[in-house]
Amino acid sequence: MNEMRAPTNEEIRAQVLDDEEFTLIDSMDDDAEWHLITQLRMFSVRERRLMQRIRQYKEVDEKNHGLAVQSVSKKKVLEDVVNAEEESIGDGKLKKSREMTVTNTEVVINSIMALEAKLTKVQRAKTKAIESLTKIRLERGRLKIEDAKERREAGLHELQKGNAGRTD
Secondary structure, eight states: OOOOOOOOHHHHHHHHOOHHHHHHHHHSOOOHHHHHHHHHHHHHHHHHHHHHHHHHHHHHHHHTTTEEEEEEEEEEEEEEOBOTTSOBSTTTTOEEEEEEEEEEEEEHHHHHHHHHHHHHHHHHHHHHHHHHHHHHHHHHHHHHHHHHHHHHHHHHHHHHHHHHTOOO
16 A cells, blocks of 8 residues: 655755755754844845835936836837838838837836835834844843742752751
8 A cells, every 4th residue: 555654854855955055954043032133134134225225216206207217128110111192112112120119117106105015014024023032032031030039049048957957
């Protein structure tokens, strides 16, 4: 009977990841705080890039009255050679070549609005990462305080046991 089995994590990694990605994953720290800090740095880079693009589009908007060139294409068009009365000369056998340039424009405000929406998403994600980092740090601080309190109480208990056995 043919049995189907699920591939192991190692098999999946070997099939999906290249050597560089495999090395990157293996070298990553398991510490959640480290990952959040790294993520915050990446969010800051994305945020900066988006703000730069928005600024560039706003400059284009001011210069070009709200329009930006999206694409430019050229194409050659063959036309009949015509006389002054717009009649074809040479029964359509005589042709002239003309180059036509087509410029497609876009309304800049649409691009600005799309970039601002992306910026808002990045900022929300960054805020969530900051909140998560704050929670981790507060929990770690609380655990340190509890640990110090337990050690102090254990020390006091040992001190009391030592004093109880002494008679002066």
